[in-house]
Amino acid sequence: MIITTCGNSLPIAKKLAQKLKVKYSPLTISSFPDGDIYLKYNTSLSNQTVVIVHSFQPHSDQSLFRIFFAAETAKDLGAKKVILVAPYLAYMRQDKRFHPGEAISSRIMAKMLNSCVDEIMTIDPHLHRYSSLQEIFTIKTRRITVNEILADYIHKHFQNEIIIGPDLESFQWAEDIAKRIKVHATVLKKVRFSSRHVEVKMVHPLEIRGKNVVIIDDIISTGHTIAEAAKQAKRMGAKTITAIGVHGLLIEGALTKLKKAGVNKVITTNCIEHPTNKIDVTSLLSKELQKER
Ligand code: R5P
Numbered sequence: 001m002i003i004t005t006c007g008n009s010l011p012i013a014k015k016l017a018q019k020l021k022v023k024y025s026p027l028t029i030s031s032f033p034d035g036d037i038y039l040k041y042n043t044s045l046s047n048q049t050v051v052i053v054h055s056f057q058p059h060s061d062q063s064l065f066r067i068f069f070a071a072e073t074a075k076d077l078g079a080k081k082v083i084l085v086a087p088y089l090a091y092m093r094q095d096k097r098f099h100p101g102e103a104i105s106s107r108i109m110a111k112m113l114n115s116c117v118d119e120i121m122t123i124d125p126h127l128h129r130y131s132s133l134q135e136i137f138t139i140k141t142r143r144i145t146v147n148e149i150l151a152d153y154i155h156k157h158f159q160n161e162i163i164i165g166p167d168l169e170s171f172q173w174a175e176d177i178a179k180r181i182k183v184h185a186t187v188l189k190k191v192r193f194s195s196r197h198v199e200v201k202m203v204h205p206l207e208i209r210g211k212n213v214v215i216i217d218d219i220i221s222t223g224h225t226i227a228e229a230a231k232q233a234k235r236m237g238a239k240t241i242t243a244i245g246v247h248g249l250l251i252e253g254a255l256t257k258l259k260k261a262g263v264n265k266v267i268t269t270n271c272i273e274h275p276t277n278k279i280d281v282t283s284l285l286s287k288e289l290q291k292e293r
Helices: 010-020 060-076 105-116 147-157 168-180 224-235 254-260 282-290
Strands: 002-004 028-031 037-040 049-053 081-086 119-123 140-144 161-165 185-194 197-202 212-220 240-248 265-269 277-279
Touching: 002 010, 010 049, 010 282, 037 060, 049 060, 060 081, 060 105, 081 282, 119 282, 140 282, 147 168, 147 240, 147 265, 147 277, 161 168, 168 185, 168 212, 185 224, 197 224, 212 224, 224 240, 224 254
Parallel strands: 002 049, 049 081, 081 119, 119 140, 161 185, 161 212, 212 240, 240 265, 265 277
Antiparallel strands: 028 037, 185 197
């Protein structure tokens, strides 16, 4: 087995190679003067399982393109299997044509990956209108969840806490994590008016006064969703508010927005590299890759 990356998730790729005691071999990737991609493997791939560890953020378009080139080249150089380990899989939120003429990006992304990799492992992909990855992938997929390590983290670092899912879909994380650490959880109903304007309402109101509120979502992108939940928690008398995101994109001033809404701390996993990373997913990925050996 050989582990490589197309640029993102370098720390995870190196740690995985160490844990699994396999070779980490960096790719050379650059651009020709006209912008065309240049990509080169620096080790023999003949009869090897090549594991490309690469999160789709930052630069989701470039990531998809680089993965496509890296996987095709690996096959061309004699790799017997190509596994993509994508801690964050982009494009999953465009899972339907919301407006006439739109691309259903998740299906197009899956079609590209189906054609070039043999297997994909990813962490808590955004499954909203799809019930499983197999609805769009024909290759083998493994969906790994961080619930156990998030629950351990919360249990270790919080007291008198309550878990809130900021929208109905996030309850799959919030409820499961709350059950594991035996605390209460509730969910908010989100009405999205646009990609930058959402409002929320608590479905089953819980006593929040004096509690340490932990808001959990799969993705924190612009921060609007969690900011609205935080404002609600603050109005209801929360003592502290922490936002935990599996995938912290944290774009368009999300951190400032969250702070303004009353969030005391933002914590993310290293599925996407960011200064807020506190929870390492490497052990989850290494457990799955062990099964390949
Ligand atoms: C969408 O349903 C996701 O689960 C997140 O709630 C959403 O992507 C967060 O986006 P933002 O931070 O821009 O509100």
